[in-house]
Amino acid sequence: MLHDRRIGQLLALVLLLVFAHGAVGQSLKPGPQILTFFSDVDDTEQPYGLYLPEKFNPKKKYPLVIMLHGAGSNHRLALRRVFGKSNLPDETDVEASRYFPAWKNLDYIVAAPHARGTMGYQSIAEKDVYDMLADLKQRFPIDEDRVYLTGLSMGGGGTLWLGLSRPDIWAALAPVCPAPPEGTAELAPNALNFPVHFFHGDADPVVAPAGVREWVQRLQELSAKVEYTEYPGVGHNSWENAYKDEAVFSWFSQFRRNRFPERVRFATSRYKYNAAYWVRIDELTPGILATIDAKFIAPNRLEVTTSGLGAVTLTLAGHPKFSAKRPVEVTIDGKNISATVTDALALSKSGGTWQTEKRVLTEQMKRPGSEGPIAEAIAGRHIYVYGTADNPTPEEWQARRAQADHAANWSVDRGPFLRRVMAFPRVLSDKEVRPSDLASAHLILFGTKETNSIIAKFSELLPLHLDAAAVDYGLLYIFPRGEHYVLINSGLPWWTVAERSGPPTRRSFRALFGPPGMLMDLQDYVLFKDAIDNVIVEGRFESNWRMPEADAEKMQQTGVINL
Incomplete structure (x- = not known):
């Protein structure tokens, strides 16, 4: 019996060593590389470029930078670009895509989605970005308060679209020579709670500098935190300046996401993008812009103004200016409401008057996941x-x-x-x-x-x-x-x-x-x-x-x- 027990213990030790060796052997190397995630859109493996820092520690949380490539480019080139590595003289993109040059070690995780190639960052490509983000969070210890978004040209436009349609995900945006899709400009009010740094060349023949200057002016008028760097005599390749010497990482390092801002200003025309921070729009008309501006003016006191919506939920639990021990006083579109709140306050409009009642959308109505177009x-x-x-x-x-x-x-x-x-x-x-x-x-x-x-x-x-x-x-x-x-x-x-x-x-x-x-x-x-x-x-x-x-x-x- 003792002999059999010792044999069993020895076998268990051997198996433990084998599996331990396998686990070590399967760990990812530091530096640039390519990973994939499974896409349920078409049952394919979708690639993305990944950078892991040297001495990566799985017990430590890391900031994440997502880099969106431009038209005619790919995830491999995007990973190079954000580290300031442009093509060599006379080197084509095809040639540059075949290898990763050496670059300075940074204590960041960096990811660049392929996003199906050149199709912008809406529809399937948009889903790919968020599927990649979910894959990264599953694989690596991501600090969700230090997730940053940048991109160039088409990817700069994608940075604005993704950043403004779901603003509570990001700590900061850095769009470079951005070409945003139609409908992005109406989301400018959503940039209230993170900084945006635009980079552009004043001789850009592809994306007119005047359009980027208008973006900067609009965000300034909205009291957003916006910076603008314009390079004299530089054309569409302004990313060579913007990403030189890994400077964008130094800029990102100043900022963390504010999960509970005192004020939330949010605009949307879709149930698909119906929430930001502690505000969720529960009823709107798809295709018509709805807006809300909600702010704490004192502990447990809020002022809210809305347009184009019929119901909203304010999830207050966890906010430093909220206490469940006393009533919440809300003035919404001039209507004063007092309510006892444990975690969230649901408000809906009936006959033009706001009241404390949750709006339930039936299966026969347009609602999240069922709105078109x-x-x-x-x-x-x-x-x-x-x-x-x-x-x-x-x-x-x-x-x-x-x-x-x-x-x-x-x-x-x-x-x-x-x-x-x-x-x-x-x-x-x-x-x-x-x-x-x-x-x-x-x-x-x-x-x-x-x-x-x-x-x-x-x-x-x-x-x-x-x-x-x-x-x-x-x-x-x-x-x-x-x-x-x-x-x-x-x-x-x-x-x-x-x-x-x-x-x-x-x-x-x-x-x-x-x-x-x-x-x-x-x-x-x-x-x-x-x-x-x-x-x-x-x-x-x-x-x-x-x-x-x-x-x-x-x-x-x-x-x-x-x-």
Whole structure:
């Protein structure tokens, strides 16, 4: 027995040493390297550049800098750029991407997402940034009060978009020659509680210096903490100056996130971005800007002004100016309210008057995760589904499959600079859709209830149907299905344009080309004839997902829509 026990102890010791050696062998080396995270958008591994400091200590919390690359670039180059390492003389980006040069050790973790290539930092790319951030927090000890965001050109614009749409994540922003997406400027009030340092060249031929100066002036007028460095005679490559000698890290090191600022000023037009710090907007009209300015004027006393919203929650627990031992006094839009609060105070407007009542949005109403617009159907996991319910001929089957393939082709070759967007959603026939697909993905459905069995499955739920004989019309609309969306495209595909007209002139420029890119500026629905250039009616569903009467009447007048 003693002999057997000793053998067992010896085996346990050997196994312990083996596993310990394996754990050490699997630890990451310091310096620059590439990691991946699994993306549920298209079941792919997505890469990001990572820098770990020398003598990395897993028991110590580290500040994190996220660096966003510009158009035509990638995560490997971005990691070099933020450490001030530009290409060598006559070295191409392709050549520079193949290796990491030596650089000064810094006590930071630094990460640069690939974010699918050149598509801006909204939609899938935006999700990738936050998925990468979640992966980093799971792997490494991140100090969440010292998370910083920077980027150049397209990445500078992404810095403004990500930083202002979710301001309570970041401790400071450093946009370099930024080209922000449309809709970012209205979020400028959200920069109240972190510093922003702009860098730009006064001879930039790509991003006009005047636009950046306007940003600086606007933030100054809003009493935000803003700095601006402009380089005389420097063109679009101002990042070479901004990131020289790792200077941006020294600037970042001055700042920590304030989790409980005395004042929160927040603007948004989406439930997707409905909270900042201790304020959450509980009711708004998607597509219309809602604003709130909430501040402590004394312990347990607040002043709040709002516009464009119907309900709000103030989560006060943990704030140094809040005590649950006595009532909270709130003046909101001139209305005085006194309430006993343990952790959060819910306020809602009824008949134009504010009261202490939580607003509950039903499943039939627009709400977080169910608000549109059309582009939200392709901003996460989604599948393109063509119909076979009417037993099409082999030729028709191939045509329908080709249509869905074309819609799902994010990876269009856009030339040697922009290259391809690396997103690969699936294409299925209606007969191939599995219960797991229905439970996990948004569905992009082509055809009508007569030709696509998935459309037929949800036909009682859906508000619009196009007459199958209306071959010269196209109908496109988004509609909620539980926690996911369906995007219905009946008749002509949405990328049908007038001959030789090119993309619709009503759309703003975006880096994302092809059918996915054409969805980015649409609202909740559009009916067109002959081509998307010829819109009959387009707009947003109301808060109860019903169509406004005027638009419904226009659709009915065509004689091809069943409401």
